[in-house]
């Protein structure tokens with residue numbers, strides 16, 4: 495089964511995330527906030543944790559159980575790819591998550607002779623080639639048209655330096671193929687991971703299975719998304735693999751067994767960003783339950799980032815509450831902020847959308863690598879905000895935002911889930927914003943339109959849900 499964006503089976507953004515048939519719902523008029531929020535949101539599992547745990551489970555010595563994993567396009571692509579390499583992955587009833595849990599039984603031997611569809615998922619295209627090099631036989635990689643623009647040269651060259659036979663056309667992008675021999679010797683390897691931390695994570699995840707392990711050295715000037723590398727190291731540690739980092743930019747992975755484990759997947763804290771930002775735009779409070787006390791997810795930094803724009807945050811048990819006061823809709827004048835977001839570029843679209851609605855100017859820097867994300871996010875954010883009357887300038891490594899009164903109009907998502915949700919944020923404050931492709935949120939959060947509708951719904955509105963045998967008022 496290949497999961498492509500508009501072919502069946504499809505993730506409907508209006509459904510609970512289970513596989514349903516359905517297509518592009520068309521242009522989506524973003525709801526405007528009519529009142530202050532008092533919303534509680536429960537979010538599905540983290541994409542980054544789910545896809546790491548899937549990869550490690552496939553490489554493990556015994557079965558694993560993922561509780562409350564994310565079910566979205568990116569995780570469906572990962573599951574499909576691992577199955578095609580011989581991993582057994584079963585849906586089993588789960589409690590409290592969005593959809594089933596996953597039981598994974600690793601293959602005795604990973605088998606090639608397959609083609610892997612990466613969609614637009616960075617975690618699939620960067621995590622699976624090192625794993626596929628451990629399979630026996632040829633493995634081809636390709637993805638969406640837009641995926642063919644995402645940087646892959648570092649993965650391709652790293653595998654060649656490790657002695658893997660890789661076939662590509664020299665442009666450093668998808669498609670390419672490799673020929674797995676069942677083993678990778680490993681040893682010392684230098685790479686430039688300045689375009690994506692995922693190059694490091696992909697190699698570290700497979701490295702315990704290399705005959706000599708791996709000593710990996712990053713040679714570039716900058717390295718984005720360090721928390722995601724720490725997440726990789728933490729997920730390996732939970733399975734008994736101790737990765738050492740004797741100096742910044744160097745990681746030593748011993749050859750080791752990767753244990754099968756049972757693991758609870760945390761809610762996706764990066765997908766929390768638009769919901770928490772909404773408190774500052776609409777005013778009032780947004781609470782997110784299941785917020786971990788300790789995590790490697792970069793979304794945890796929202797707790798300190800949003801106060802820079804005037805929010806108050808508090809914890810009540812495992813719930814994070816963001817209070818946006820009267821909010822922009824209520825007349826609040828939010829300060830701008832100067833933020834180096836190199837640790838968490840995936841938070842940038844939501845923060846930039848907020849900055850465009852604030853009263854003071856902002857600079858968001860350290861995010862040059864976002865040009866290689868789902869789309870060139872710096873160009874896309876500047877084009878869409880400026881198209882509504884804004885003033886955003888592209889810098890070498892970020893954006894300078896000078897707030898201006900915005901007007902309604904089309905907001906293009908560029909097949910980028912976080913561009914789509916950035917449009918929803920702007921639309922909360924600006925009448926007449928229409929996101930051209932909200933379905934693209936199915937990449938990591940198929941429930942987005944429903945959750946967003948619930949967020950802004952009048953709490954006094956009576957909702958009638960008709961199910962097959964009950965009527966709930």
Ligand SMILES: O=C(O)C1=C[C@@H](OP(=O)(O)O)[C@@H](O)[C@H](O)C1
Pocket residue numbers: 541542543616617689690691692695718719722839840863
């Ligand atoms: O390893 C991961 O799960 C991710 C790493 C980051 O990639 P980059 O370092 O390419 O930004 C992040 O932006 C992406 O959404 C997920």
Ligand SMILES: C=C(OP(=O)(O)O)C(=O)O
Pocket residue numbers: 614615616617839840867868912938
């Ligand atoms: C950059 C992102 O995704 P990917 O995992 O495809 O790189 C993202 O989710 O913001």
